[in-house]
Each structure stands twice: as structure tokens, then as C-alpha cells.
Amino acid sequence: MIDNAQKHGIRMIYWPEKVLDAFKKAWEEVAEEQAAKDAFFKKVWEDLEAFGSQYNIWKTYGFLPRPKPPMR
Numbered sequence: 001m002i003d004n005a006q007k008h009g010i011r012m013i014y015w016p017e018k019v020l021d022a023f024k025k026a027w028e029e030v031a032e033e034q035a036a037k038d039a040f041f042k043k044v045w046e047d048l049e050a051f052g053s054q055y056n057i058w059k060t061y062g063f064l065p066r067p068k069p070p071m072r
Helices: 002-008 017-037 039-061
Strands: none
Touching (some): 017 039
């Protein structure tokens, strides 16, 4: 990825949170509209959302550094 970026002058940046929030909101509106029109899209979207909600635990603990466990 780095070699490709350097060869082609690509800059890797982080999107600001408010831009990401706007993208997410717009996508959710589009997905809701599509789900209302297309039963297959609705099923796939529901499955993807379910996967995403369960993936968060893996995303949190599956990579280093891991968060510190809460103090007991």
C-alpha cells in the first residue's frame, strides 16, 4: 500500500469525525430507502448490520494494542 501510494502520489489521511458522521447518516438514509424497495437488499442489509454489531468485540480485542481491562 505504501509503495503504491508513493508511486502514484496518493496521500493517506483520516477523515474528520463530522465528515464520517455525515457519510454514515447519508448511507443509512439510502440503505433504508433501498430496503423499503427491495426485499433482498433488506435481508442482506439486516444480516450485515447484525454481523457488524457482533464484530465490534473482535475489532476491540482481536488486534494489538488491546484496551486495558477495567479495574476491579
